[in-house]
Amino acid sequence: MATNDNRHVIWPLPTRAETGETPPPKRLLTRIAANSGRVAICLTGGSSPKQLYQLLATDSYRSRIPWERIHWFIGDERFCAGRRSTP
Secondary structure: OOOOOOOOOOOOOOOHHHHOOOOHHHHHHHHHHOOOOOEEEEEOOOOOOHHHHHHHOOHHHHOOOOHHHEEEEEOOOOOOOOOOOOO
């Protein structure tokens, strides 16, 4: 895999109240727009990102997502210990 110096982690996104910045869905779209190439976004499960996903699914956001440039994939941030081999 080639190194890309333009990589940015954009999740977890702080809330507007925490930063005074743009709300997470708009910030995500801004970060996508700032990258002219292909964008990779890791989707996580659970209830934490549920509101973000619901907002991105609305017409006002869904129509602004450049679907052809985004690679969506599923990730799991939980730690799972590896198996110990026995001698």
